[in-house]
Amino acid sequence: MSDNQALTETISSAKSVIPVFVLDPKLIDSPNASHKRLAFLYKGLAQLDADLQEKGSKLIIRQGNPKEALSNLVKDSGAKQLYAEADFSPYARTRDVEVARDLPLKLVGGSCVSHPESVLKKDGETYKVFTPFMRAWKSLYQFQTEQLLPVPEHIHTPKGIASEEIPVPTGLSSSLLIQPGEKPANNRLHDFISGELRGIYQYSDTRNLMDIRGTAQISPYLRFGMLSARLCVSAAQQALQHTPDDHSKRSAEIWLNELIWREFFISILYHYPSVLQQSFREELRAIPWRNDLSEFSAWCDGRTGYPIIDAAMRQLLNTGWMHNRGRMIVASFLVKHLLIDWRWGEKFFMQHLIDGDPAANNGGWQWTAGTGTDAATYFRVFNPILQSKKFDPHGNFIRKWIPELSGVPGKYLHEPWKMPKGIQRQSGCNIGRDYPLPIVDHRFARERVLEVYNRAKKVYQQ
DNA sequence: TGAAATGTTGGGGCG
DNA sequence: ACGCCCCAACATTTC
Numbered sequence: 001m002s003d004n005q006a007l008t009e010t011i012s013s014a015k016s017v018i019p020v021f022v023l024d025p026k027l028i029d030s031p032n033a034s035h036k037r038l039a040f041l042y043k044g045l046a047q048l049d050a051d052l053q054e055k056g057s058k059l060i061i062r063q064g065n066p067k068e069a070l071s072n073l074v075k076d077s078g079a080k081q082l083y084a085e086a087d088f089s090p091y092a093r094t095r096d097v098e099v100a101r102d103l104p105l106k107l108v109g110g111s112c113v114s115h116p117e118s119v120l121k122k123d124g125e126t127y128k129v130f131t132p133f134m135r136a137w138k139s140l141y142q143f144q145t146e147q148l149l150p151v152p153e154h155i156h157t158p159k160g161i162a163s164e165e166i167p168v169p170t171g172l173s174s175s176l177l178i179q180p181g182e183k184p185a186n187n188r189l190h191d192f193i194s195g196e197l198r199g200i201y202q203y204s205d206t207r208n209l210m211d212i213r214g215t216a217q218i219s220p221y222l223r224f225g226m227l228s229a230r231l232c233v234s235a236a237q238q239a240l241q242h243t244p245d246d247h248s249k250r251s252a253e254i255w256l257n258e259l260i261w262r263e264f265f266i267s268i269l270y271h272y273p274s275v276l277q278q279s280f281r282e283e284l285r286a287i288p289w290r291n292d293l294s295e296f297s298a299w300c301d302g303r304t305g306y307p308i309i310d311a312a313m314r315q316l317l318n319t320g321w322m323h324n325r326g327r328m329i330v331a332s333f334l335v336k337h338l339l340i341d342w343r344w345g346e347k348f349f350m351q352h353l354i355d356g357d358p359a360a361n362n363g364g365w366q367w368t369a370g371t372g373t374d375a376a377t378y379f380r381v382f383n384p385i386l387q388s389k390k391f392d393p394h395g396n397f398i399r400k401w402i403p404e405l406s407g408v409p410g411k412y413l414h415e416p417w418k419m420p421k422g423i424q425r426q427s428g429c430n431i432g433r434d435y436p437l438p439i440v441d442h443r444f445a446r447e448r449v450l451e452v453y454n455r456a457k458k459v460y461q462q
Numbered sequence: 463t464g465a466a467a468t469g470t471t472g473g474g475g476c477g
Numbered sequence: 478a479c480g481c482c483c484c485a486a487c488a489t490t491t492c
Contacts, residue, residue, distance in 0.1 A: 208463085328463065367463085379492045380464045387464090446465085450492060469489065476481085 001051060001182060003148045003228035005109030010083040016156045018077055019052055020060045021045055022069045023167070026091070032350040036320035039169030040180045040354045044226055046166050047181030057155035060163040067099050074103060077161055085225060086110035088266055089358050090273040111222075112263050113141055113229045116270035119263075126271045128373040133267070134260045143234035177319040178220050178354065185221035186231075192216040193235045200239050201248035203255045208325045210312070211396035215324060216255070219355035222262065232259055265363030268373055275362055279342075279371035283460040284378070287452060290339040298439050299334050300348060302401075305438035307414060308388035309333050311401035318401075320354035325391050331368040332382035337445040339452060342369035370453070378453045381446050388414040404434045 001007060010017050028038065049059035062069040070082060084096070086107040099105050119137050120126060127133035178184075192199040199206070199216060206214025221227035236256040243249055269275060279285045298304050302313035312326030322330075327349075334345045346365040350356045366372025370380070392398055395413040399406045405416060407427035412419040417431050417438055424430050431437060 325463085332464095376463075377492090381492090383465060446492095454492090465492085467489100467491070469487100471485100471487080473483105473485095475483085477479105 001055070002151045002186065003231050004085070004225075005149065006083045006085045006107075007152065008149045009106075009108045010081075011152050011155065014081065016158050017057065018060055018073070018079060018157055018161055019048075019057060019155070020062060020070070020073060021048075022066045023061060023063045023164075024066050024095075025064065026095075032347060032356075034320065034351050034353060034356055035170070036176065036352070037354045037356055038167075040176060040178070040220055040320070041224060042167045042169045043176070044180035044224055047183075049166065051182060052155065052157075055152060055155045057157040058163075059166075060161050061166055063164050066095055067102060070099060070103055073161075077158065080104065081106060083108055086115070088112070088116055088270045090269070090276065091358075093270075111225055111229070112266050113233055113259075114263050114267070116267040119267060126267065127264075128268070130261065130264050130374045133264050134257060137260050137263060138256075141233065143230055143237060145234060145238065148228070148231055148234060176354075177321055178217060180220070180224075180226065182226050185218065185227035188216065188218055188221070189227060189232060189235060192218070193239055198248075200236065200255050201243060201245075201251050203251040204247070205251075207254070208391050210308075210323045210325055210392045211394065211400070217321070219357075219360075220321070223355045223357050229259065229262075261363075262360055266359040268363060269359040272373075275366060275372065276358065279369070280366055280373050281371050281375070283457050284369075284371045284453070286459060287339075287456045289341040291341055291344070292338065295338045295439055296334075296340055296344060298436070299330070299338065299340070303436050304333070304440075305417065305436040306333065306384040306388075307398045307402055307405055307416060308384050308392060311392075311398045314401040316349075316352050320352060322353070325387075327364060328368060329382055329384060329387050329391075331365060333384055335365075335369045336381045336449040337384075337440050337442070339449060342366065342371065379450055381449060383442060383446075385415050385442065402435070404429055 007017075007019075027033065045059060045061070052059050060073070062073055073079065074082070082099070082103055082105045084105065084107055086096070086109065087093075088110065096105065096107065114137060119133060119140060121132075121136075127136065178188075199214070203214070206212060208214070218227055218232065222229055222232070233256065236252055236259065240249060240252040240256065243252065272280060299309070299313065302310035302317065304310055308326075309330050312322055312330050315326065316322040331342070331345055334340050335342050342365045346361055349361050349365070350358075353361070363372065367375045370376055370378030388398070392414075395410050398413055405413060408416055408419065408429055409423065409427065412423065416429065416435060419427070419429075419431060429435055
């Protein structure tokens with residue numbers, strides 16, 4: 001409810017307001033839906049309902065095709081106008097056009113700070129490279145705290161509007177690492193900016209370390225609109241202005257840029273919706289992926305034999321969240337070491353990530369695969385052993401998620417297959433039995449992927 | 463928000 | 478004192 005542009009406009013233009021959430025089977029029953037993400041949504045809706053009741057209102061739930069559901073609601077209630085925050089994913093845009101064909105729908109603000117049509121080059125072209133986009137973005141958007149919209153004091157909602165029950169999350173949902181709801185979201189942001197640790201001012205050092213909470217972990221909240229992106233940007237800009245220290249400034253700047261990456265990928269998906277189907281770069285559309293099923297399943301389950309990969313995958317499976325550094329490492333491994341189509345990885349992430357969002361997820365995968373806009377060049381192949389030593393230097397992250405390696409001395413933790421037999425016995429971890437051998441050799445895989453990408457480019461040129 | 467290969471430099475050991 | 482080699486350490490180039 002805080003800094004909610006649609007809600008604020010609704011309240012200022014109508015005497016009574018019906019807060020509604022439509023459970024759309026297209027999204028809920030999609031093969032890309034994740035149980036944890038749905039649990040996060042349902043618990044978040046329950047929390048929102050509780051928050052609304054404190055304001056004298058309540059949340060109305062309707063199920064079904066959005067156009068029909070809303071049309072029924074308008075009939076039931078006599079509502080004159082519908083307001084919503086804009087969502088720029090291809091599905092959402094088509095949906096909202098459909099709704100607006102029959103109903104008086106007004107889109108206000110949106111799930112991100114910048115409307116995708118607003119950050120354009122002078123000639124009206126869209127930016128396809130991050131840095132110039134980011135510069136243009138910063139010159140357009142600067143927030144003062146007073147520009148942010150307050151939480152309404154009171155919301156008047158008519159009685160007797162029929163509502164379905166908020167679904168009760170099933171299965172593993174009680175183990176959610178990140179608690180849904182607007183209060184936890186604001187607390188998390190506040191803690192990151194002004195808490196004891198001053199996370200935002202350490203960010204340049206801590207954001208890549210996998211065994212500590214060096215990131216804000218607000219992506220699930222941004223994903224579901226439980227936290228205002230404008231509030232985050234404003235907080236980053238305030239932090240930036242209020243520190244004289246260069247190192248802190250740089251950290252805050254990097255964090256702000258991460259928020260702008262999100263806006264960038266939303267804009268890319270808006271202007272190039274076909275990235276969901278194929279590589280953005282034409283010259284890399286014909287890579288002969290190996291798509292080996294048993295290797296794919298080893299990656300999915302976290303048993304590739306590379307501890308850093310397996311630890312990160314198990315973190316995802318267990319919590320529905322993965323450290324950003326982990327996402328880059330496992331994505332690079334899937335695409336480049338195993339030569340598996342990035343779209344397989346993209347889909348798997350969508351099926352497991354609580355923060356799973358088409359724009360950011362697709363952007364990240366195409367970045368890693370080297371097939372996207374402003375992508376990592378294809379020959380940048382992450383070395384899982386070096387990444388492990390750099391970003392989990394003490395092995396705490398690996399030990400947390402791979403208990404079978406917990407007794408392995410630090411010296412061998414990043415590459416346990418090098419452990420002599422005697423030490424394997426001592427540490428209670430027989431490589432090949434208790435923990436797998438690497439499914440592919442790093443040097444071999446590196447040379448193979450360079451060869452395959454090079455050939456794909458060459459074939460394209462002819 | 464790479465890694466590996468290759469090139470350069472400079473200190474120290476040594477005959 | 479000198480030239481030579483070795484090899485970190487760092488820099489540059491290449492993939």
